[in-house]
Amino acid sequence: MPEASTFLGAAHVCLRNVGKTYASPRGPVPAVAGIDLDLGAGEFVSIVGPSGCGKSTLLKLVAGLEGLSAGEIMVDGRRIDGPPDGLGVVFQRDVLLDWRTILQNVLLSVELAGKPTDAYRERALGLLARFGLGSFEHRYPWELSGGMRQRASICRALLSDPQLLLMDEPFGALDAMTRDDLNLELARIWQETRKTLLFITHSIAEAVFLSDRVAMMGRAPGSIMEIVAIDLPRPRSLAVRESAAFSHYVAHIRHHFAELGIVKE
Amino acid sequence: MLKRLLAPSEARDVILVLAVSLLLWEAGVRIFQPPPLILPAPSAIVGAFLQTPGLFMRQLGFTLGMTCLGFALAVVLGVLLAVAIVSSKLLERTIYTLLVALNSIPKVALAPLFVIWMGTGTEPKVAIALMLAIFPIVIDTVLGLRSVDPDMLHLARVSRASPLAVLAKIKFPCALPSLFAGMKVGISFALVGAIVGEFVAGSKGLGFQILVAQGQFDTLGVFVCLVLLGIFGTLLFFVLDYAERLCLPWHVSQRGRHSAGD
Structure with a gap:
């Protein structure tokens, strides 16, 4: 029986040219296309993007809940066909x-x-x-x-x-203060257990605060535009959000979305 | 009895409404004096019942027996059908479509057919009660079984749950509020079915007693049967309501009752 703090292992996840197209009465609709992403064992990676960019679809693909239209997803070197072993999922609701x-x-x-x-x-x-x-x-x-x-x-x-945790905007429905609390708790639990964690959010600040790397997703079809490594010391306290480095990362990501016309500056 | 079935404030309201209606009825009859053949007073109805209480209670017992038997079978068969319908696309397209089509014909019109098939004993009465009660139960249960949050089912898939475990631990409990809604409609339909069965053929039950009274222009006799049906139909409904409260303390519709009820 493992204690809560023990560490069984973390998965290495690898997405190669992943695409998903849905059929609709008006013809095929590509939700995500050409996604290449690696999650190192024990890495915390966030995906940020506007609503409707296919973030949640991507999470369902990694969870093996939906079949791929193109490409492949490997977990610990094994191509997935259905939910992989040792998977934990947290949904928005x-x-x-x-x-x-x-x-x-x-x-x-x-x-x-x-x-x-x-x-x-x-x-x-x-x-x-x-x-x-x-x-x-x-x-x-x-x-x-x-x-x-x-x-x-x-x-x-x-x-x-689990060796791999997927979280789909888990704090999206919470008020700002509760969200701060849960961000801290998640950062702490991740620090202790070092699960591989794929975190979906539309909050740039949340992504920067929590992650080792932040992947920016654009719309229609959803694909990864840029990946930013967040080089902030850990463990991070909420005070890190007032640092110049933190603001720099948030500004950089916001600027990128502004260039795409997704947010206004 | 009412006190145990209802929260105190609800019991008070129900009793108050009934008492006021009865008083108005009694007063109306005494003031306007309609011919007793048209509308007897409540006091006269009670009097007629008290003359032969044994006869009326025997007939009532028979009718309630047919109702409950038909209803119980409808619940068992209805839930099984609903589970089958949501488990298979093929069954959904065949049985469910057929059920919805059948539901739109006036089922009471089928009662004579049941007499031809099953004779004049208890079987056609139980069968008609079952046939009327099963539709709301199947349709509501199917709705309930389908109302599970898709993310809950995703979670079950990630946990590699067996279809049986998903049904027993997630889908069925989730469908219980809908099942109860269907049963509350179904129990009244079952009573209608039993009465219709007794109308069409037979020599027992309140339905038969109403026909006998009608043949003798015995308005009082008809009213005694109607009042008994009203009282016991309501009681059946509240028994289900009580069972629902025991089974579903967690459901949204019940939560307010813990605090606001008393």
């Missing part, structure tokens, strides 16, 4: 089941996999405690705030100690 307590929700993915939940109980309680939900394990999701619910859904994703 927390998708907790209302009829289960927080603890039962965290244990859900293990239970669905047909594994005995008793073995994971201690670990689940440990994760909840670390995310400040220690006294809420027997509460129901609808008794909790949005931030607490999303914390629980992160615990659920972390429960089986």
